Amino acid sequence: MNSITAGERLRLLMNFMLGFPTREQLIVYLSENICPSGELAGVSTASLEDSGKITFEFFYGFKIPHPETTSTYISADDPTAETFRTQKMQIIKLSSIYRDFNNALEMPGITDYTLGVSFPITSKRVYCFAFMCDLETFTNYKEYFECVRSIITFWEAFKDSKTIKEPPTPEHINTPLTPRQERILEMINDGKTNANIAAQLGYSESLIRQETIIIYRKLGVGGRRELKTMIAS
Numbered sequence: 001m002n003s004i005t006a007g008e009r010l011r012l013l014m015n016f017m018l019g020f021p022t023r024e025q026l027i028v029y030l031s032e033n034i035c036p037s038g039e040l041a042g043v044s045t046a047s048l049e050d051s052g053k054i055t056f057e058f059f060y061g062f063k064i065p066h067p068e069t070t071s072t073y074i075s076a077d078d079p080t081a082e083t084f085r086t087q088k089m090q091i092i093k094l095s096s097i098y099r100d101f102n103n104a105l106e107m108p109g110i111t112d113y114t115l116g117v118s119f120p121i122t123s124k125r126v127y128c129f130a131f132m133c134d135l136e137t138f139t140n141y142k143e144y145f146e147c148v149r150s151i152i153t154f155w156e157a158f159k160d161s162k163t164i165k166e167p168p169t170p171e172h173i174n175t176p177l178t179p180r181q182e183r184i185l186e187m188i189n190d191g192k193t194n195a196n197i198a199a200q201l202g203y204s205e206s207l208i209r210q211e212t213i214i215i216y217r218k219l220g221v222g223g224r225r226e227l228k229t230m231i232a233s
Helices: 007-017 023-033 079-086 095-100 140-160 179-191 194-201 204-218 224-232
Strands: 040-047 054-062 072-073 092-093 115-122 126-133
Touching: 007 023, 007 040, 007 140, 007 179, 023 040, 023 054, 023 140, 023 204, 040 079, 054 204, 072 079, 079 204, 092 095, 095 224, 115 194, 126 140, 126 179, 179 194, 194 204, 204 224
Parallel strands: none
Antiparallel strands: 040 054, 040 126, 054 072, 092 115, 115 126
16 A cells, blocks of 8 residues: 655655645645555644634545534644644644543544644644554654645645636546536536535535535536636636
8 A cells, every 4th residue: 555655745746736726626635645554544724813713624534524613713722723823743642632632623533543643834724634544653754744744835825826827727627527426516506505415415414525526626626616607608
C-alpha cells in the first residue's frame, strides 16, 4: 500500500496545486493521497471569524458520521482552537482526545483513529487530518507534514491573489459519473438539498456531501452556483 515515497507524494501534491483547484477539491485530494501508508484520511478545514467563532467548512474521508455541531470558539479547550491560539502544528492522540480536551468537537467514532494532525495556514485557517494508521511508524512524519503545510500555505496565498482570474480546467473533467452520481446530479439540478437527497435515496447526508464534491470535481466546477452557471450556458 505504501508504494509511493513521501517525496513523490509531495511532488504529486505540488503538481495538483498548480491546477489551482477549489478548496473542496483540495480536501478530497488530500484525503485520498496524503496518508504515508496510502490509506484514506479524514480531512477538514476550519476558519476563524473575527468574533472568535471557529467553523469547520468541509469534512471528507472520515469513516464516521458527520458531526452535528460544526463550530467551536477560539477560547475552547479543543485541539483546533489550540492550533489557532498557538499557530503551531499539533499532533493529537485521538484515542484519548476527549480526556485531553474538555471541549473537543463531538465526532462519534473519532477515538477509533490513531493520530490527528492539525496545522495553521494563516491566522484565520487551519487544516485538520485524522489517520487510522500509526504515523509514528513513519520516519520524519512531522517534517513531512511541515512540508505539506508549506505547500498548502503557498497555494492559499495565491488562491486569494487578484492575479488569478480563472483556475485552469481540472484534470478530472470529462471523467464519467457513476450511476449514483448521475442520479444525485439530477436531484441537485432539481434544487434539492443534500439532506433532501439523502432522505430520498436512503443514504447518509455525509455520503451525499462527499459524492457532490466528487461530482463537482469531475465536472470542473466549484459548487452549486458554478454548476448552475455551467448548465445555463
